[in-house]
Amino acid sequence: MRFARYTAACCLLGAAVGVAFVNAPVWLLRAVLLGFLLRAMLWSGLGRAVRAALPVLVFAAALVFVQWVSRSPLTLLPLKVVAVFLFTTVAFRILPWASLASCARPGSLLQTLVLFALFVRHFAHIFTGEGLRMFRARALCISKPCGRGAFHSLVWALAAFFSRSIVRAERFYAAQWLRGWAE
Numbered sequence: 001m002r003f004a005r006y007t008a009a010c011c012l013l014g015a016a017v018g019v020a021f022v023n024a025p026v027w028l029l030r031a032v033l034l035g036f037l038l039r040a041m042l043w044s045g046l047g048r049a050v051r052a053a054l055p056v057l058v059f060a061a062a063l064v065f066v067q068w069v070s071r072s073p074l075t076l077l078p079l080k081v082v083a084v085f086l087f088t089t090v091a092f093r094i095l096p097w098a099s100l101a102s103c104a105r106p107g108s109l110l111q112t113l114v115l116f117a118l119f120v121r122h123f124a125h126i127f128t129g130e131g132l133r134m135f136r137a138r139a140l141c142i143s144k145p146c147g148r149g150a151f152h153s154l155v156w157a158l159a160a161f162f163s164r165s166i167v168r169a170e171r172f173y174a175a176q177w178l179r180g181w182a183e
Contacts, residue, residue, distance in 0.1 A: 005094050012038075012091035019083040028079040035086025042093050056085045097121070126168060134161050 019031050039049035050057075060078035067074050097118055104111035138157045142150050 002096055002099055005096050006100075009091040009095040012087045012094075016084045016087035016091070019087065020080055022080070023076060025076060025079065028076055028083055031083040032079060032086065035083055035090065038090045039086055042090060053082075053085065053089075056082060092121075123169070123172075127165060130161055130164060130168075134158075 015031070019028065022028055022031070036046070036049060036053075039053065040046040043049040043052060060082050063078045063081070064074065097114065101111060101114045101118060104114055134157050138153055139145075142153050144150055
């Protein structure tokens with residue numbers, strides 16, 4: 001079972017690299033559709049998969065808008081960005097990270113890379129949780145979602161979000177330093 005997951009993740013990462021070199025719009029659209037289907041299966045629904053990919057979709061739409069406004073020819077870059085994002089997120093979702101870290105030889109480059117990826121994944125989950133908590137608290141506190149006061153509260157909420165994240169990161173680093181893992 002683990003071998004199948006490793007193989008599938010490697011194939012998806014290879015497909016993500018291959019998509020970067022494809023210049024046929026039809027194949028890029030097929031890759032995007034396949035990526036959304038895979039994400040829908042892993043995120044248990046197309047709606048959740050699209051919501052999770054919304055920031056990248058907005059970025060791709062902004063790329064198209066900037067190209068259109070500047071009257072430059074539309075490129076395939078937005079489609080490539082979306083396809084690479086979809087394939088890599090699915091690959092990283094199905095990869096068994098804990099077993100990968102235990103399979104690597106202690107002190108090797110592979111173990112260092114896997115541990116770094118696990119730390120990044122851990123902090124991404126922390127940022128996601130903190131962000132959701134912050135927006136829920138802000139939504140309960142403000143009376144109008146738009147306006148001068150609402151923007152002011154958003155600025156303060158973002159400042160609190162970053163200061164709390166920095167404090168959390170410092171605590172994590174201090175704990176690693178005490179255990180002898182930080183250098």
